[in-house]
Amino acid sequence: MEGARILIVEDTKVFAAYLKKNLEKLGYIATAMATTGEEAIEKAAQLHPDLALMDISLAGGLDGIETAKQIRARFDIPVIYLTSSTDMETLERAKISEPFGYIIKPFDIKVLHTNIEMALYKHQMDRQVRKSEVGLRETLDQLKSTQSQLLQQEKLASIGQLAAGVAHEINNPMGYIGSNLGTLQKYIGKIQQHDQIGLDIMSKLKKLDYPEVQGLTQEIENSHKQLKLDFIFEDVGALIEESLEGADRVRKIVADLKSFSHQAEEGSKETDLNKGIQSTINIVWNELKYKANLTKEFGELPPVLCYPQKINQVVMNLLVNAAHAIENQGEIRIKTASENSHVLIEVSDTGCGISEENLSHIFEPFFTTKGVGKGTGLGLSMAYDIIHNKHGGEIKVDSRVGEGTTFRVYLPLTPKGENGLHG
Ligand SMILES: Nc1ncnc2c1ncn2[C@@H]1O[C@H](COP(=O)(O)OP(=O)(O)OP(=O)(O)O)[C@@H](O)[C@H]1O
Ligand SMILES: [Mg+2]
Numbered sequence: 299m300e301g302a303r304i305l306i307v308e309d310t311k312v313f314a315a316y317l318k319k320n321l322e323k324l325g326y327i328a329t330a331m332a333t334t335g336e337e338a339i340e341k342a343a344q345l346h347p348d349l350a351l352m353d354i355s356l357a358g359g360l361d362g363i364e365t366a367k368q369i370r371a372r373f374d375i376p377v378i379y380l381t382s383s384t385d386m387e388t389l390e391r392a393k394i395s396e397p398f399g400y401i402i403k404p405f406d407i408k409v410l411h412t413n414i415e416m417a418l419y420k421h422q423m424d425r426q427v428r429k430s431e432v433g434l435r436e437t438l439d440q441l442k443s444t445q446s447q448l449l450q451q452e453k454l455a456s457i458g459q460l461a462a463g464v465a466h467e468i469n470n471p472m473g474y475i476g477s478n479l480g481t482l483q484k485y486i487g488k489i490q491q492h493d494q495i496g497l498d499i500m501s502k503l504k505k506l507d508y509p510e511v512q513g514l515t516q517e518i519e520n521s522h523k524q525l526k527l528d529f530i531f532e533d534v535g536a537l538i539e540e541s542l543e544g545a546d547r548v549r550k551i552v553a554d555l556k557s558f559s560h561q562a563e564e565g566s567k568e569t570d571l572n573k574g575i576q577s578t579i580n581i582v583w584n585e586l587k588y589k590a591n592l593t594k595e596f597g598e599l600p601p602v603l604c605y606p607q608k609i610n611q612v613v614m615n616l617l618v619n620a621a622h623a624i625e626n627q628g629e630i631r632i633k634t635a636s637e638n639s640h641v642l643i644e645v646s647d648t649g650c651g652i653s654e655e656n657l658s659h660i661f662e663p664f665f666t667t668k669g670v671g672k673g674t675g676l677g678l679s680m681a682y683d684i685i686h687n688k689h690g691g692e693i694k695v696d697s698r699v700g701e702g703t704t705f706r707v708y709l710p711l712t713p714k715g716e717n718g719l720h721g
Contacts, residue, residue, distance in 0.1 A: 299418045300325035305347040307331075307338040307365065308380070309357050317351065317380075320407050326414070335360025335368075342369045349398075349417055351410075354381040354388060363388075367395045376421040378413055380405070443679075446663035450680045461555040461581075468552050476545045483538045490531045497522070554580045568601040571609065571641060571709075572634055578610045579632070582617050589621045590630040590647070597635040602709055608684045609643075609709070612693075615677035616645040616705050622668065623649025623703060639711055640691070646704035652697040660695070685709070 304326050308314040311333070318328040329347045332338035335356055342350065350369055354362035366377040378399035379392055392400060398417035401409060500515045522528075554577040579592070586592055613632075620630045628648040635642045652660060659665045661682040666675030685691040690710055697703040 299348075299415065301327060302348040302414070302418055303327045303329035303345070304414070305330050305332065305338065305341055305345070305350040305375075307333075307335070307350060307356065307362065308353045309333045309355075310353075320410070324407075324411050324414075334358035335362070335365035338365050339368055339372075342373050342375055346373060347375060349414060349421075350375055350377045351414075352377050352379050352397075354379055354383050354392065363391050363395050366392075366397060370395060376417050378417055380410075442663055443683075446676050446679055447683065449674060450676045453674075453676075465552045465555040468548065472545060472548050472552065476542070476549070479538055479542050479545060483535075483542075486531075486534050486538065493522075493527060493531070551580060553577075566603060566605050569604050569606040569609070571599050571602055571604075571606075571643065572596045574606050574610050575613050575632065575634065575643070578613045579617070582614055582621075585618055586621045586630060589624045589626075590628050593629065593631045595631065595633040597633070599634055599636050599641050600711065602641055602711065604689055604709060605684070608688060612681040612684050612707060613643065613645070615681050616707075619677060619705075620645055620647035620649060620703070622673075623647050623651070625650065628702075640708045641711065643707040643709070644704060646702060648702040651699040651701055651703055652695070653699055657695070657697060661693075681707075 304321055306314050306317050306321075306328055308317065308331070314331050314333075318331065321328045329345050330341040332341050333356070335358055338350065338352075339360075341347075350366070352362045352366050356362050356365070360368075362379060362381070366379070369375050369377060376398040377395070378401060379397050380401050380403060381388070382403045383389075384402060389400070398420060399413040401413055496518075500518055503511050504515050575596070576594075579586075579594075617630065617632070624630075624647060630648075631644075631646045633642070633644040633646075635644075656665075656667065661678050662675075663679040664675040665679075666673035668675075682693055685693045685707055692706075692708045694706045694708075695703065696706075
């Protein structure tokens with residue numbers, strides 16, 4: 299490789315000059331000469347030559363092998379030894395520094411030439427291999443992240459489908475249960491009215507002095523008491539009231555399921571985050587209720603331009619993680635607030651916390667500490683992607699082992715990027 303820049307490290311000046319002359323004859327550039335290891339390292343740092351020719355025994359603190367090691371490690375410069383040492387010990391030491399050649403003095407210039415060419419070629423190849431390794435690693439990372447997104451989307455899509463199906467099935471019967479309860483309430487009212495009229499007539503009849511009628515009215519009154527009709531009329535109202543409330547709750551759950559499943563296809567829009575968070579809470583309530591007391595502190599929020607379904611997905615993942623972190627019974631708190639240029643969604647728990655070691659991995663796809671089949675390790679990586687990449691926001695975590703964890707999501711009010719958001 300003509301024009302290659304070579305550093306000569308040689309403390310015998312005459313030999314160094316001889317090398318320089320011959321290298322130039324071969325078409326190389328003798329870019330610098332050094333007589334000590336320290337000087338060689340300095341020149342390598344300044345000039346970044348393509349190759350170093352290194353004598354092993356050098357005057358000064360560093361011998362050729364030590365110097366070569368540093369030059370290789372710090373500047374990635376290949377080294378060929380030129381030495382008169384043939385003892386095994388030196389050879390073994392030299393090996394460790396991974397030289398590109400070992401030439402015993404005296405040598406033929408042709409030998410030097412072929413060694414230099416081989417070293418330069420091999421070094422170039424090594425570099426290419428390393429470059430393609432980096433490329434491959436990047437591709438692998440990309441593949442991993444795509445796979446994780448697909449998996450999470452698939453998971454969400456199937457939850458959505460299931461939710462939509464269930465919502466549809468429940469909707470019909472809920473329709474007539476609600477309306478029948480309403481009718482029943484009216485009918486009962488009428489029966490009660492009629493009973494009251496009967497009772498009034500009975501008390502009027504009692505006042506008349508007809509012994510036969512007295513007996514009959516007494517019988518009716520006894521039966522009224524025995525059947526506890528007063529209590530029944532009172533209770534039936536409460537029962538129907540309660541059932542209507544229950545029906546209303548089911549209707550709300552169905553509406554939540556529907557909006558959750560619809561949202562899986564929606565784009566960005568101005569959103570009431572508190573409302574979205576509430577319907578997400580309703581969806582995951584079953585996973586939370588046995589584990590934790592949930593405290594909600596919803597602040598007043600302006601409408602936020604975002605992908606509501608994606609934000610719900612993040613909140614869902616954070617809530618489920620919080621519940622999973624609590625072993626027996628604990629507290630989960632969800633808070634929203636509006637702060638200057640962004641809104642904050644905060645989810646904290648009094649669960650097991652995250653160790654220092656795991657903390658740096660939790661946002662990586664497939665990182666999970668949960669058993670096989672329990673966690674895919676995708677929740678937080680998706681949350682990160684959604685908040686950082688899709689909304690230009692931030693997600694931060696604070697955790698203490700044994701005390702609990704707080705996740706904070708910051709969403710900018712004026713998202714950056716084309717059309718405000720990145721789809
Ligand atoms: N609130 C939390 N408390 C303690 N550890 C947590 C909490 N949230 C997340 N982690 C840790 O981070 C890991 C990764 O969480 P992530 O949500 O990405 O995956 P996962 O919950 O394991 O699986 P899934 O894909 O089902 O969500 C968890 O396995 C857990 O170790
Ligand atoms: Mg999770």
